[in-house]
Each structure stands twice: as C-alpha cells, then as structure tokens.
Amino acid sequence: MGAESLAGGEPSTVEQLIDRQKLAAPIKTAVDKFQLVPEFLKVRGLVKQHLDSFNYFVNIGIKKIVRANDRIASTVDPSIYIRFKDVRIGTPTVVVDGVSDKLAPHTCRLSDMTYTAPILVDIEYIQGSNDQKYRREKRDISIGRMPVMLRSQCCVLYGKDEAELAKLGECPLDPGGYFVVKGTEKVILIQEQLSKNRIIIDTDKKGNLTASVMSSTEATKSKTVIVMEKGKMYLSLNQFTTKIPIMVVMKAMGIESDQEVVQMLGRDPRYSALLLPSLEECASLDIFTQEKALKYLDNKKDGRALSILRDIFLANVPVHNNNLRPKCIYVAVMLRRMMEAILNKDAMDDKDYVGNKRLELSGQLISLLFEDLFKTMITEVERQIDYGLTKKVRSSQSDPSQYLLRDSISNGLERALSTGNWDVKRFRMNRKGVTQVLARLSFIGSLGYLTKIMPQFEKSRKVSGPRALQPSQWGMLCPCDTPEGEACGLVKNLALMTHVTTDEEDGPLISLCYCLGVEDLELLSGEELHTPNSFLVMFNGLILGKHRRPQHFAHAMRKLRRACKIGEFVSIFVNEKQRVVYIASDGGRVCRPLVIADKGISRVKEHHMKELLDGVRTFDDFLREGLIEYLDVNEENNALISLYEGETTPETTHIEIEPFTILGVIAGLIPYPHHNQSPRNTYQCAMGKQAMGNIAYNQLCRMDTLLYLLVYPQRPLLTTRTIELVGYDKLGAGQNATVAVMSYSGYDIEDAIVMNKSSLDRGFGRCIVMKKASCIMNRRYDSGASDRIVRPRGLDKDRERILDVDGLAAPGQIIRPNDIYINKESPTETRDHKSAEALADMKYRPSMQSHKGPEGESCVVDRVALSTDKNNNMCIKLIIRHTRRPELGDKFSSRHGQKGVCGTIIQQEDFPFSERGICPDLIMNPHGFPSRMTVGKMIELLGSKAGVSCGRFHYGSAFGEPSGHADKVDAISETLVRHGFSYNGKDMIYSGITGCPLQAYIFMGPIYYQKLKHMVLDKMHARGMGPRVMLTRQPTEGRARNGGLRVGEMERDCLIAYGASMLIFERLMLSSDPFEVQVCEACGLLGYYNHKLRSAFCSTCKNGDNIATMKLPYACKLLIQELQSMNIVPRLKLQEA
Amino acid sequence: MNEKENKGGNNDEPNKKFSIWDLPDVPMGQLPPHLQLQKTRVVCKADAPIHTDNISYSGAYASIGVDNSVHLDLFRDNFKVNVIRLTKEDMEFDMIGIDPALANAFRRILISEVPTMAIEKVLIAYNTSVVQDEVLAHRLGLVPLKADPRLFEYLSANDTPNEKNTIVFKLHASCKRGERRTVYSEELKWLPKGSELIKEAGQADSKPTTYTSFTCSQDVLPEFSEDPISPSEDKIILAKLGSKQEIELEAHAVKGLGKTHAKWSPVATAWYRMLPEVVLLEDVEDEVAEELVRRCPDKVFDIEDIGHGKKRATVARPRDCRLCRECVRGEGWEERVELRRVKDHFIFTVESTGVLPPEVLFTEAVKILEEKCERVISELS
Structure with a gap:
C-alpha cells in the first residue's frame, strides 16, 4: 500500500513542485531563485550529461565519422567504389523471423535482448563489370545495430509522458541514460581525464x-x-x-x-x-x-x-604547406610558461584542478569504438570487393553493397558494452571496467551510478593530491559523495546542477575571434608575440594570435554568448597571470548555470520568477535573454560569485542559484547536512545506496536477479528540496520511526538499537527479498535430443508438492528448501546417436532444479516467466519471494551515517511511553552522538516532531536556512511549544517496567530510518561436521559451501602465546584433516598399509619391518608427496615422545 | 498592606540562619513537609524530573516514626476511580490512591494480556492483486474484529478448528476491466457456518471436508444473532485492485494474546499520566503574570484582577498541562513556578481498537490481574 500511496497520480515531480511552491510563496526581499532548479532539471533531467553526449554522437558524431571515411574503393579497380552519403540511427526494432518489430526497453530486460536500433546508411555505388558500370543508389541500408541509450533521442521513450511510459512498462521516474545489453542494464561510467591539447x-x-x-x-x-x-x-x-x-x-x-x-x-x-x-x-x-x-x-x-x-x-597544431612556424611559436609559448614557472612556482599547473580535467561520457566512448569498428568494417569490405574482382569467374552483376551487411559493428558494440572492455587498437586504448551493471538495489543507488565519475589513475597510488577535495570542485562535483577505502576521493559524483559540455563547431568561433580583433599568428613576428600590452588568444589549446584589449575582447565574446549568438557552453577565460585569453568550446568540460549580475544587481527580477511560476517562461528563456549563463571551472576564475543576492558588492558578476546545488543527488537526501560532521555525510552517501525501499514503479514487473523491497516504504517527514526534485518522496527507501534517545537494557551498546516488538508486528522494517532462479532448456544437443519438462510422477511426493501439471512450480506456492520447482529431464545421450523419433523415457535422466533457500524459512514463488534466449532455447525464470520481518542483527541506519544493528527486540509493554501515550519504535543509545557530532540528526528529530504535530512536511535542505529551504531550529522549537512539547524535543517518559517516570527527559521524535540490505539471515553461518575439499581433505571455505570456521594464523598465534597446545592440536588437526600414515623409520618415507596382508609395508625398503603408524594432517602428507613428485625427498625422523 | 508583610516575611526567611530547633514540631505519624512532598510528588524541574520513584518500603521512614506500610483498609477508603470521558472507542478516567506499579500492571495487561480475536490463518484461493499474499495476510491480521473473545476458546496446536474457537471470514473482491478500486475491510464477510473451502480430498469417495469442522452455526448464539461479527471498522484499506485483478480468500480468526502478536492487542494503546500540579511559588504579578500566561500553550494559567490595577496569575487548569516546561524555562522562572506530578493519581487512557468497549477492557484487565494474584497465592500456599 505504501508504494502506491507514495506513487500517487501526479503528472511529474517537477511540475508538481512548481504548483506547491505557488501556494506557499514566502515574502522575501531577495528574489527566490530556487524555482530555477526544478525548471533546470525539467529541461535537463538528472542524467542530461549522458543523454546529451549520446545525442551528440547520434546526431553529429556518427555523421562526422562516416563523412571522414565515406569512400570504400577497390584497390583492383578504383572506379568501383561505395560511398556513404548519409548515416542515421533508426528506431529501435527487433527482427523476428524476418519481420522487424518495434522494440521497447522493458521487453529487452525481460527477454534478455539488447536494446538496439539499426544504423542506416544511404549509399552510392558502382555496380557492374569492366565495361558496363552503373552508378546505383540505395537508401536505408543497415550496416549494424547500435545499442540505444534509454531516453535518448532515438529511444522510443523519448518525449513520452507518464501514461505512455506506463504503457511501455517503464517507470516515469527512471532517468534513463543507460543501455540494455542482453537483458542487463549497463551504464557507461563517466571517465575523468586530463585535458587534451593543453x-x-x-x-x-x-x-x-x-x-x-x-x-x-x-x-x-x-x-x-x-x-x-x-x-x-x-x-x-x-x-x-x-x-x-x-x-x-x-x-x-x-x-x-x-x-x-x-x-x-x-x-x-x-x-x-x-x-x-x-x-x-x-x-x-x-x-x-x-x-x-x-x-x-x-x-x-x-x-x-x-x-x-x-x-x-x-x-594538435595544424600544419599547412609544411609551415612549421605555428609549432615553433607553440614551443616558444611552452618554454615561456616553463620559465615563468621557474621564476615563480605559482605558475605551475595543478593536475587536480577541475578546470584541467575533461569528463569523457558515453557518447565519446561509443564514438571511439564505433570509429574503430567502422574502419575495420571498411577495410574488410574493401578486401571482399577486391576478392570479388580478382576472382576468375565472377558474376557480371556483382553488387558491392551486399558486403556491407555484416555483424561486426553490432557484435563489437554489444561485446564492449556487456564486458566493459574498451579495446581500440588504433589509439592504443585498452580500458577495462568502462561499463558497469546498473545495480537496482535502491532507486537512489541506481541514480548514483549515473552521476559517478571514474578516475583516470589506478587506485593503488598512494598520493593524497588527487584524493583531496579541490576548491575548484565547488558546485561541480559533490564534496560528500565519494566511497570509503581505496577509491576514496578518486571516484567522484556530479553535483545537482552540473552540466558536461559536448563538442562544438570551432570554425565559426575562430573566424569570430578574428573579427573581434585577434591579430593572426601568421602576421606576427616573434618580437610582437609577447608585447606587454597584449594578451595571447588560445582557442581549445591552439594559439590563434594576440589581442591588444583582452578584457574588451572577452567582454564582447561573453556578450555574444549571452545573446545566444554563440553556443552557451563556450567559455571565455582571461588569465591575467599568463596573459592569455582562453576560449574553450571542446566537450567534456564541467559547467553550471549562474545568475548574471550587473554591478552586483541580479538580472533575474521578481517578475521573471513570476512569469516562470505562471509557466510563460522556461529555463531556456532565462538563458536566451541573458539572465543566466553557464560558467565552466576556468571562467569561474573571472567571476565574483556571491552566494545570496543580499551579499553582493558592486564587483559581483554572478549570483548562485541555490547553495544546496553544490551537493549531488545522493548527498541531497541528507537533511541538514551542513550541521553534520563531514565524514558522516560521506558515510550516508555510501549507505543510502544500500537502503531498501522502492526501486521503480515497475519494480514488480521486472525480473532482477536480486531485489530488496520494503513492504511499507514512506516518504521522509523531514525532506529536502533535492528529495522532491529527484523523486525520492515517491520512491522512498525507509520509514519514519519514532526514536527515543536513551539507553535501555544494555543490548544497545556499540550502536545497537532496541526495537519495539509491536512496531515490528505492525510492519515496521518488513521487507521482501526476491531472488531469480532461472533455467535454460537446451533445445538441441548434438544428438538432436533436447531437455524436457515432465509432469510430477509422484516419485517424491513431498518435494514435488508445489509442481503444477506442467512440471513447473505455480505462482503463489509456498516453497521450502529442497522443493523442486522445475521438473526438468535431460537426455542421457547428448552426443551422436542421431535419430528423428522421440526418445524413450528411459533415455532421460532427471535434472530437476530445487530450491536452495535458508533452512526453516518458507519462500513463495512470485512469478514464473518463459522466454526464448538468443539461441532459441526456452528460458524459464522464477522469482522467489521471501518476506522478512526485522530480526536480531539486521542493520538499520538513519540518514546521517549512523548505522546500527538491532540489538534486541522488546515487548511494547516494557517500552517507555510518553505522557501522551507515544511509545517509541526504536531506542537509540545517546552515546552515538558526542563523538559523531551528527547535529543534523537531532535537528531532523526536532523537525519531524514539529512536522507530525503541525501537519506540514518540514525541510532541511543543505545551507537552506537563509533562503527558507530549511526550517530554522528556532521556528521548529516554536512549533513544538505551540503543540505542547518542550522546545528542546525532550519529553517526560514513564518506564514501561516500573511505571514510574524516568529521571530524565528523553529526546524523542520521528527520524527517517533506512533498512540496509545486510541481514543476518543471509549471513549467519555455523557448522559442525560438514563437507570437505577433495584435494586436502580440509573443511570447505565459505558460507555458500557450508564451510568451516577457520582458526587462522592470528588466532593460532594467540593460542601459541597462551600455551593451549592441546587446543591447537585439536583445531588444526583433529577437527580438520587427521590422517593416519605409515612411516618407515629406516628410510623416513611414507609407506602404506596393505589391508589384504594386514600389515604395513614400506615400498622403498621393500619390507615392513620398521614401520611406525602416526597421525598427520592430510595436507602434510599431500605436501610430502607433492615434493616427492618434484624429486625432493622429505624424510621423517621419528622419535618416541 | 497585609500582603506586603507576607511578602516581606517570605523574603526574609531564606536569609535566616537555619536551625533545626526553629522548625515546628512535626506531629507524630506524619512526615515533615519536604519528605511528604518527595513521597507524593514528582517535581518536574526544567532539566529533569526529580523524586520520580515510588517509596514503597514499609520501613522507609521508620527512623522518624512513620509507618510507610500499605494498609488495605486505608487503600480501600482512599481509592477512587472517576471516569472523565467515555466513548465507544476510548475512555479517560482518574485512578486515585494507587501505587504506580499497580497502575502500570493494568496498562501492561491491557496491552498484552487481554485476549481478543484476530485473523491468524488466511487461505488464499486466488490473488492477482499487487499485494503479495503474505502482506495481505499480515494486513488482514491487523484488522480488529468486533467479536467478544470471552465467548471463544483458545485454539491449541492439535485442536480442530470449530465454532468454539474459530471465526471464519470470506473475502471475494474483483475489479472490472479498465477500472481500479480499493478493497475495504467491510468486504470481509463472516461465515457463521465455517469454512466453505473444500480440502483436497484424500479419498475420492469420502465426504468432502472443509478446513473447519463446525458442529453448528455460530449465528444461532444470541450474542451473534443480534450483532453479527464483523471488522470493527468498515473503511480499513486491505488492498487496491487494478484492472481485472481479483482476490478470493478465507480468513480464520482465533483467540490470542497481545504478547504473541500486536494484532491480538485489544487497545491501540493504553497509558496513564500522573496528575499535573502547578504551583506558583511566589505571587506572579503584572507583566510577569502576563508573560506567564503567554508562555503556556495549554492555557494553564489565568490572570485575576486583585484591585489597584494590579494583576496576579493563578493556576486555573493544571490538568491541561502537557509539560512543555515553557513556564520554568529561563532565568528566574524556576523560582516562580513549580511543575509537579501527583504520584498516586493516574489519568488513565484506554484507546480500544473497537474489539470491546474500553470499560469492559479495563474490567477484563482487572480480572486478569486478580487471576494472576490468585495463582500466586495458590502457588505459595
């Protein structure tokens, strides 16, 4: 029910938000520019960088590649050629039995297909033989299939509204930006690199x-x-x-x-x-x-x-007519910069500076791959045409266009996407792990994948520089969201408003620069290059020339940009120190929108915002009218940006839209993050991704291998603006628990929490774990026989209990460990023996699939799906569902990096209660606060408490107090007092055990708690006797193999130090791999026991005279024998002890 | 004038050197006032309540010749119950002159030991809705049933469900094509004759058996024929159905205790609070009085005119105090106002789920406690 009430029927996150704003518009002196954020996200979406990049590739990039290599000419007969006139990506289709059908991404997910669209080309070619040659044209020839990014321009989901998306089985809150390859969702991670050509x-x-x-x-x-x-x-x-x-x-x-x-x-x-x-x-x-x-x-x-x-x-410096002078000048500039750096250490460049970095996105990566594959295909086709021409007997009407129909491009793209290995030999590029599976653990977790930035360095390097937080990351990369451990600080995430640019045509920009008074390099003598009154002009790392009035020039360029005469992402940066004007239009720069201010007065006025609210103005209008512009990291150095409108000075050039946008999507879920100790926010960013909740609206129609869902998810009582913007209020991952901060029972030390049994009875923290079990029916063995599913024969009534007559488990059946869910049989003979007629029953052996779940737990078969895989084999998938209530040891966390396990579960009547009869859902130990310093959590408690008492969701956006996006503690306290609570959130509590009031007021109120995916049921493990490894006869390792619990080296050290020799002996030998050996005392080698003669025998001495019997770990015996096999003779010397 | 003198006297007293001989004689058998206060009141200071525990040891004050033991006749004389509010679902009453341990015992019994009927077993014949079987069963279990548990017996593990220990409900809801709807608890239909689902027969010729074996219909009982069993609330959402979805199930309710599962708890919650007592330690006049009245969100204080244009604050509605402690917050306020709780006066609230009327629930709780006491006595003797 929770899922549905969250879901609601609203049109979309952002639009709904605009309405809500309209109702409660606060009166402020400064213009409330917050509305620009949802508006920005509406035009941009959360993952616009991926979509933009892919769209750029589809619209421009692919055409450029094909135009650059548009001719395939035969080397044998150069007059025979194929020329590509145009290229485009069609609509996603699937070809079934020669008929192409429209393809929806959800179909691909369910039936393990790749979501691809044909790459269509128009060609012109010469057909015929020596004397008769015709020029022919063909349109819409498919040269391969391109995996399509969801929600990109060529995706069927592009521009669809909520109802249409629902019809296609798609979740409207899903941001897209990933691919579906062989049924799994794959993201191409953003790759961070050092700038090229700089x-x-x-x-x-x-x-x-x-x-x-x-x-x-x-x-x-x-x-x-x-x-x-x-x-x-x-x-x-x-x-x-x-x-x-x-x-x-x-x-x-x-x-x-x-x-x-x-x-x-x-x-x-x-x-x-x-x-x-x-x-x-x-x-x-x-x-x-x-x-x-x-x-x-x-x-x-x-x-x-x-x-x-x-x-x-x-x-990168172009050479025309062997004129190397531009290169000389370039070298001179490099030398000059080096000398500057010698004279002044500050002139060194910082490799970690974000302005010196470029982000490589999916479009660029795919275009690299496509270029390589396309060129390979061309050479291949060329060879085939030549082969066709050199053949002695050739058909007169050979059609070279037929050679284009090949799979190499489709397979190459699909393979790269599904393995993540980017091998482009041409550029000596060999990258691994470029793509990752989009894990659907939680909605927020999958969003996190799409903003994640992979580092250029390998993680092992022990340097602190690249890991440290760079001041230039402000507003571009989230300062909180980074993993802990080895990748700490290297893997980053985009901030909320960051945009990553795509390439822009540079020809017009260069000529514009010359028009605006840049003196051409060709016309300058060496002397004139660095005259004191002029600045060099560098365009995308190329020296264009110099300008005598750099500020004027920059101003003119910016004016043109604000008037939309040049692209909005072109950056103009005047570097006073280097005396260079840098103009950049290349792709991969990070930039963000800012409000322009003239002499400290914001260009965005009240009436603009009103028009925005009324819907007559969009974010693009703001851009077009020059009220807002994008600044990249370098140009930010030329701007004086004030945080709020009230804090401007006459020198201010820009004003921030909203300060909370410096955080990313995931850090944006934390209420009052600016009151927390910084690492706590980082911890929460890691934990938010493990929280259970809703995945998507279509979560019950998906066939994921593992899915964690909360039965009754809620939206947080204390929200932030980011939560509403990303839709976390609709796909929440947690519940508002009433928390009492006090110690109770002693089972709450070390962050353990005490839970109320009645709350659990009523559904708190209840979750559903769905696991996929699949089985492929091999349709064709070499023998021609195939697997089959048979109806239950009643051989094992108990295990066949849940099978239907079709031999498959029925949905809704309760399944216990060892129950059969697919009654499959395989033919005994899989090789040769070809016969057309059906095999006899005798020729089949049972190979049924049985359930391996937690012992003693009953799961339910949720769904059974049949599909065909690529090789036309039938594929049966079952979703097995297990509903769990929280138990001792399950992990919970608030949104402030405060995780804890459930320490004990206590009856409601033993729980403390307040004067109003409120009984907490869980009790948290107050020792969690002093060292963690998560003041944000306390404010969350206060805010939620005020929220439930006055019936309004309170806000806790980062740095939101001045702009009204976070409720102030003072105001919250007032609300609390108005509703009869103490201003400090502490209530008088009665002990549930004695009935007397407690001797302290207890800080109590609701806090949004997340249930994390780590549950005891999946982890607990113990064993006595059990399986052993064949080779060493030692117990197996790991829970999955029911392995033993190892007394490791360090444990052994402890035992040695303690002197517990018998215990060591028992643990290391008797409980592990004891083995009785016969050792020959004469030669020291191992003998054997002859059971027939009932005597021991040494095979080296050829007698059984001096044989002793002793116990040895089997591993030791194995070692001895292995050494012997290498011509090393270990001899045992025995002594009586 | 009179007042002024009084005030002066009050002000002087703390300055005087304290001497034990100046204290007035305490009559024998009575506690000195400060101990009496400690014994009978919890004082809610701004930072923490003090004297919260109950002094129950009979010899606690033996040294000053005061007997602290419990006397039954004294208790009998002083114990009072005043019902403040009584509706179908909830009840508020004062319980005066009782130990917190006892009051707490009633609360605990109400929450976890008064038996009720709740759905325990759900036989799902058909469920194509989005709500998973076990989640639906869980929801059904939490639906309070209007059935007097006193008329039923517990169903133990090897009992067969019969009309004495099981109530059977049927739910059959479907949704037409292209529509969506909500299934409410009112659609749970009571089957007085027992289960209608037929067990898969072991032998073909034997009589088809159902999941219950009722010997007679439940509605012949006079209690049920007038007031048929049903969920106590009609509009509890059980599930939502989409186009062409359907739920068909049978739910078997049995008798149980709240300590096994919260669904058997007869109360939404039951709790008490101690009677608030607000004392003005000094006369609060004029602006300070107004400030005091303004501070209190629960309107505990009033202002009375005492002539000469002077105003004085009075405590008008101490019972309304919800202990926000605004009146003792800040410099100097703790000297003016004292918030107390009367230790043996409990304002008890019982919120019934609708299973039984709250007053019946409370008497049931008393009976259970009585039973327990008897068991203890019989064990001891």
Missing part, C-alpha cells in the same frame, strides 16, 4: 620541470613533453629514443636564428638568461642551420625526422 606545467618524478601536451586529433594521439634538466631544455617524444635539445628542434623547424627564439620568448632578460644553457648546448653540438639540425634528428630516427616533427610532434 599545456600542463608540472614536475616529473625526478623533480624536473616539464611542460607537456597531450595532443589528440582525429588522426593521431601523441604526448609531447619538454623537460628541463640541469638548466637545459629537452624535448622528449616517444618517437625519439633520446631526449633532444629543444634548440635543435627549433632549428630543425626553421628558426635558425637564436635571436628569434629569444624574441619569441619575450623581452624579459631573465627568460633569455634561462635559455642561455640550451643555446650553448646547441652551439656545442655544432648545429646552426635547419639542415644540420634535421641531419642530427635523422640520425636519431632513421630519416623520418621531418615527418615526425610535422605529424606527431604537437599534433
């Missing part, structure tokens, strides 16, 4: 200063590093085996005069002084001309020096 000044392992550029163009990828060693500059490039003096490189690129190089660096005599050692080295090498320099380089790299310098060295 100069990064850093130090290497030896502490030498380096300037590095990771060049990345469509054609090549390279890394250029300039190192300073002992005061001299060297170029280090993978293609050259040794380091090359940088002056040699400059000379090889045509700058023969040292003076010009010095001029390019700038007039400052300190720079020329720093360059002097390099100049001297070059002179000492006797290199003064380009010719000599190239010769020197050619010696290093057998004659390809010039081509390396042209194509690989700084590959």
